[in-house]
Amino acid sequence: MAPTPAYALIATDLDGTLLRDDDTVSDRSVAALARAVRAGARHLVVTGRPAPRVRPLLADLGCTGVAVCGQGAQVYDAGADRLLWSVRLDRELAATALGKIEAEVGQVCAAVDQDGVDGLTLIEPGYRMPHPTLPALRVGRRGDLWCEPISKVLLRHATLSDDELAAVARSVVGSLATVTMSGPGTVELQPSGVTKATGLALAAERLGIRPERALAFGDMPNDIPMFDWAGRGVAMANGHVELKAVADEVTLSNEDDGVAVVLERLFPTD
Numbered sequence: 001m002a003p004t005p006a007y008a009l010i011a012t013d014l015d016g017t018l019l020r021d022d023d024t025v026s027d028r029s030v031a032a033l034a035r036a037v038r039a040g041a042r043h044l045v046v047t048g049r050p051a052p053r054v055r056p057l058l059a060d061l062g063c064t065g066v067a068v069c070g071q072g073a074q075v076y077d078a079g080a081d082r083l084l085w086s087v088r089l090d091r092e093l094a095a096t097a098l099g100k101i102e103a104e105v106g107q108v109c110a111a112v113d114q115d116g117v118d119g120l121t122l123i124e125p126g127y128r129m130p131h132p133t134l135p136a137l138r139v140g141r142r143g144d145l146w147c148e149p150i151s152k153v154l155l156r157h158a159t160l161s162d163d164e165l166a167a168v169a170r171s172v173v174g175s176l177a178t179v180t181m182s183g184p185g186t187v188e189l190q191p192s193g194v195t196k197a198t199g200l201a202l203a204a205e206r207l208g209i210r211p212e213r214a215l216a217f218g219d220m221p222n223d224i225p226m227f228d229w230a231g232r233g234v235a236m237a238n239g240h241v242e243l244k245a246v247a248d249e250v251t252l253s254n255e256d257d258g259v260a261v262v263l264e265r266l267f268p269t270d
Contacts, residue, residue: 004040005036005039005040005041005267006039006041006215006266006267007036007041007213007214007215007231007232007266008040008041008042008209008210008213008214009041009042009044009204009207009209009213009214009215009230010033010036010041010042010043010044010214010215010217010263011044011045011046011068011200011214011215011216011217011226011230012033012043012044012045012046012216012217012218012259013046013047013048013196013217013218013219013220013223013226014045014047014049014054014057015047015048015049015131015182015183015219016183016219016220016236016238016239016254017217017218017219017223017236017254017258017259018045018217018254018259019057019254020254020255021254021255023057023131023133025057025060025061026257026260028257028260029257029259029260030061031260032257032259032260032263032264032267033061033259033260033263035263035264035267036263036266036267039267041267042065042207042209043061043063044065044066044067044068044200044203044204044207045057045058045061045063045067045068045069046067046068046072046196046199046200046216046226047067047068047069048069048070048071048180048182048183048186048188048196048222049069049070049134050069050070050074050113050114050119050121050151050152051067051069051070051074051076051083051116051117051119052116052117052118052119052120053113053121053134053135054067054069054076055078055081055117058078059078063078064078064079065077065078065079066078066084066203066206066207067203068196068199068200068202068203069199070086070113070151070152070190070199071152071178071180071182071188071190071194071195071196071199071222072190072194072195072196072197072198072199072200072225073086073087073088073089073151073152073190073191073194073199074086074087074115074151074199075199075202075203075206076117081117082117083116083117084206085199085202086115086116086151087151087191087194088115088149088150088151088191089150089151089152089153089177089189089190089191090191091146091149091150093176093177094112094146094150094153094176094177094189095146096176097153097169097172097173097176097177097189098110098153098155098189100172100173100176101155101165101168101169101172101173103172104168104171104172105157105160105165105168106157107158108155108156108157108165109123109124109125109126109127109128109155109156109157109158110123110124110127110142110145110153110154110155110156111123111124111127111129111136111145111153111154112145112146112150112152112153112154113150113151113152113154114148114149114150114151115148115149115150115151116149119148119150119151120136120137120148121134121135121136121137122136122137122138122139122144122145122147123136123137123138123139124138124139124141124142124144124145125138125139125140125141127154127156128156128185130156130183130184130185130186151190151191152188152189152190152191153177153188153189153190154186154187154188155169155187155188155189156185156187162181162184162185162186162187163181165187166179166180166181166187166221169187169189173189175192176189176192177189177190177191177192178190178191178192178193178194178195180195180221180222181220181221181222181240182220182221182222183219183220188222195222195225195226196222196223196225196226197225197226197228197229198225200214200216200226200229200230201229211229211230211231212231213231214229214230214231214232215230215231215232215234215262215266216229216230216232216233216234217233217234217235217236217251217258217259217262218233218234218235218236218239218243219235219236219238219239219240219243219254220239220240220243221240221242221243223235223243224242224243224246227243227246227247227248228246232248232249233246233247233248233249234247234248234249234250234251234258234259234262235247235249235250235251236250236251236252236253236254236258236259237250237251237252237253237256237258238253238254238255249262
């Protein structure tokens with residue numbers, strides 16, 4: 001009988017975690033994940049990116065199963081190219097939340113991720129994508145952002161730091177939306193109550209895996225709910241101080257194959 005793997009589920013964030021800064025996954029990380037899968041574990045991508053923006057990366061990783069996208073608002077079946085579950089952010093609530101934030105800090109620049117497997121990322125004038133490799137369509141005015149159902153809003157401010165903008169947003173948005181900070185230049189509004197943990201819990205239930213059998217990797221405060229849910233949370237050396245404070249372990253940076261380092265230790269042989 002084959003030995004039981006150290007963890008049945010390996011949940012990895014992408015940006016700043018599994019991905020290097022050039023948006024690629026190292027051969028070492030690919031090999032370490034493959035070894036964990038051969039040992040009986042399941043690899044699950046859990047990312048803030050919406051399903052359409054993660055599809056090519058999943059193909060490169062050979063992931064044909066379930067992925068959690070859009071900060072937990074989407075559970076995506078990569079093999080069938082369809083959403084198994086999704087939650088939309090009400091556009092009127094999003095506009096109201098945006099107005100409350102601007103009443104406190106002045107003008108912000110906004111973008112939205114549309115819902116659906118073919119949803120677009122729309123950006124208003126002045127918004128600069130934090131990941132220039134991700135495709136986006138610039139619109140003429142803010143009202144155009146609300147033309148189709150959305151899963152989240154992305155915010156940037158000319159002078160406030162991400163931490164400052166996120167703190168103000170949380171103080172005024174209330175129950176209108178969940179505020180997350182998922183990377184440099186990435187403060188987001190998503191459906192109220194939705195986090196990476198909610199999407200991960202749904203995906204894990206579908207796979208029949210309990211939280212204590214899950215190992216999670218991340219780098220930003222939006223990964224805190226995922227760490228709270230999983231049996232063990234591993235933060236990257238390049239991660240945010242808030243996430244490191246609640247992590248069970250801190251590994252090397254995304255540039256130094258921090259995910260692979262941990263997996264090689266936990267899954268030492270095939």
